[in-house]
Amino acid sequence: MIDMENNVRIAMLLRQIAALLEEQGVAFKPAAYRRAAKELEDLPQDISTYKGLKELEDLPGIGESIAKKIQEYLKTGRISALDKLLMAQGGISPALMEVEGLGPKRARVLQTELGIQSVADLIKAAKEGKLNGLPGFSEIMQRKILENAGRVSERNRRFPRTELIDDVAKLLAKIRSVTGVEKCEVAGSFRRGKETVGDIDVLVVTTSAKEVSDAIAELPIVRDVVAHGDKKLSFDLTSGIRVDVRLVERDQWGAALLYFTGSKEHNITLRKRAIQRGWKLNEYGLFEGGKLIASREEKDIYDALGLPFSEPKNRAE
Numbered sequence: 001m002i003d004m005e006n007n008v009r010i011a012m013l014l015r016q017i018a019a020l021l022e023e024q025g026v027a028f029k030p031a032a033y034r035r036a037a038k039e040l041e042d043l044p045q046d047i048s049t050y051k052g053l054k055e056l057e058d059l060p061g062i063g064e065s066i067a068k069k070i071q072e073y074l075k076t077g078r079i080s081a082l083d084k085l086l087m088a089q090g091g092i093s094p095a096l097m098e099v100e101g102l103g104p105k106r107a108r109v110l111q112t113e114l115g116i117q118s119v120a121d122l123i124k125a126a127k128e129g130k131l132n133g134l135p136g137f138s139e140i141m142q143r144k145i146l147e148n149a150g151r152v153s154e155r156n157r158r159f160p161r162t163e164l165i166d167d168v169a170k171l172l173a174k175i176r177s178v179t180g181v182e183k184c185e186v187a188g189s190f191r192r193g194k195e196t197v198g199d200i201d202v203l204v205v206t207t208s209a210k211e212v213s214d215a216i217a218e219l220p221i222v223r224d225v226v227a228h229g230d231k232k233l234s235f236d237l238t239s240g241i242r243v244d245v246r247l248v249e250r251d252q253w254g255a256a257l258l259y260f261t262g263s264k265e266h267n268i269t270l271r272k273r274a275i276q277r278g279w280k281l282n283e284y285g286l287f288e289g290g291k292l293i294a295s296r297e298e299k300d301i302y303d304a305l306g307l308p309f310s311e312p313k314n315r316a317e
């Protein structure tokens, strides 16, 4: 699936494993998978930036077995243990399991009773009223499932920039009005002026990350919160697009804005240049050994690297 960060995506898969193990009556493990999922969602950076099994296992809530599954996902895009569980439990379609609230039991009913395999099948059947009378599909449940199925397809969709301009302006204004927010800007492909946008990335400066992230989660423009940590918050807007908010301290602003504006390719180019000088660049700053060289403004980092400031629209590579 495109446009979904590894952390959120893997967390969802771990929760699927938890649900399937629970159905098999396995003790303790489901809770461990859910805890790991929560930890993943709270990570301040993408899980792929942790290199090797050891670094993964050092993360709270993540033991060897889950670390291996994360590695497998990053390498292959799948977790074979999950596929096996799905197969063992009647060949449940992985696509259906992506619909929040469906779970293995209901997914199986849909498959056996109606031959539903894909999210598109599900939406069609639900709209035609074919779910009526199926065990476990009350009217309320049907409505919830239809809504969540719609979201799965939204996740695969890119939004034209023009459709988002108002949303972004409104969102930034709302966030800036939250007590404790010192600074707030849009980053990612939107800031780079791309014609289509997968999700909206927003960077916030605050010294009270927890209070601010809680307050943002309560804004009326937020439809539902997908991941909620102190330094990172993900939610869908009422219009359906996903928003990723990162909360940083003022000193980290330039490095974080640079990193989250991307593109990924541009970041790689800058990182290589830093490495050539024996330095290290990440979303926290430009470092020589443990010593911080630059982080406060984007320009400071370009300067230190001996490069002219690059306008976001030119940061394709």
Ligand code: 8DG
Residues within 6 Å of the ligand: 003, 005, 006, 046, 048, 187, 188, 189, 190, 194, 196, 197, 198, 199, 200, 201, 259, 260, 261, 262, 263, 264, 267, 268
């Ligand atoms: P999109 O949402 O329109 O698809 O594009 P984007 O805004 O450029 O990508 P993003 O997935 O939302 O990530 C925002 C920025 O984070 C990206 O432009 C560069 C930075 N970034 C990296 N490496 C990685 C990574 O491995 N995963 C993610 N999600 N972002 C990364 O430099």
Ligand code: CA
Residues within 6 Å of the ligand: 188, 189, 190, 198, 199, 200, 201
């Ligand atoms: Ca984005």
Ligand code: CA
Residues within 6 Å of the ligand: 005, 188, 199, 200, 201, 244
């Ligand atoms: Ca993003």
